[in-house]
Amino acid sequence: MKLHEDVKAQADELTLDRSRPLMLVDADEVILQFASCLEEFLHENELYFDMASFALTGNIKRKADDQAIAAEEIGALIGQFFVEKTEHQPPVKGAPEALASLSERAQIVVVTNVPLQQREARIRSLKKHNMDYPVVANIGLKGAIIRYIADMVDTPVYFIDDLPHNLTSVAQEADEVHRIHFIADERLAKLLGPAEDSHHRADSWDDAHAYLDRHLADQGF
Numbered sequence: 001m002k003l004h005e006d007v008k009a010q011a012d013e014l015t016l017d018r019s020r021p022l023m024l025v026d027a028d029e030v031i032l033q034f035a036s037c038l039e040e041f042l043h044e045n046e047l048y049f050d051m052a053s054f055a056l057t058g059n060i061k062r063k064a065d066d067q068a069i070a071a072e073e074i075g076a077l078i079g080q081f082f083v084e085k086t087e088h089q090p091p092v093k094g095a096p097e098a099l100a101s102l103s104e105r106a107q108i109v110v111v112t113n114v115p116l117q118q119r120e121a122r123i124r125s126l127k128k129h130n131m132d133y134p135v136v137a138n139i140g141l142k143g144a145i146i147r148y149i150a151d152m153v154d155t156p157v158y159f160i161d162d163l164p165h166n167l168t169s170v171a172q173e174a175d176e177v178h179r180i181h182f183i184a185d186e187r188l189a190k191l192l193g194p195a196e197d198s199h200h201r202a203d204s205w206d207d208a209h210a211y212l213d214r215h216l217a218d219q220g221f
């Protein structure tokens with residue numbers, strides 16, 4: 001799997017300590033609210049999110065006729081969502097506190113698929129919510145970037161994401177990385193079981209925090 005040059009360049013700017021555990025944390029639906037904010041955006045555009053399954057395709061519908069918008073329209077729509085909403089996504093309950101506590105024992109990097117053009121806005125937003133951690137704006141599946149960053153330390157590495165295909169991608173490229181499947185939105189969490197390629201499923205930061213604390217202690221950290 002090839003690492004995109006623009007993504008690699010951001011990772012090369014990280015200054016990591018080889019001897020401290022590393023947590024690579026997704027943003028949307030893990031530490032920042034995504035679904036609820038997307039619903040607000042859709043509402044403003046005469047659309048709504050049906051939440052019939054854990055997918056955007058087929059579930060974004062027009063208020064006017066309840067018809068799903070075409071799959072090809074979704075990319076542009078989500079692009080516009082990030083333009084308008086990146087700075088306004090509220091934090092997930094408990095995320096800032098859990099990360100602050102975990103950062104006493106581990107280094108934290110946010111690995112997000114926010115478009116590169118909105119990376120600065122995302123950094124500002126995270127900072128505003130007391131989550132001032134380095135941010136890598138990835139493109140596509142996360143296996144390659146997680147492999148690249150995981151090689152920067154000699155300690156346990158953790159990866160936390162809501163999307164099963166990212167967890168699978170990391171399993172394929174960096175199987176030694178400990179993978180946590182996390183879905184913050186309660187309605188979405190109900191639609192999906194634990195991802196096959198995850199070691200643990202968490203739907204709250206209380207749970208994830210306790211699990212990570214325990215796992216770190218078991219590894220001697």
Ligand SMILES: [Mg+2]
Pocket residue numbers: 026027028029030161162163
């Ligand atoms: Mg996400």
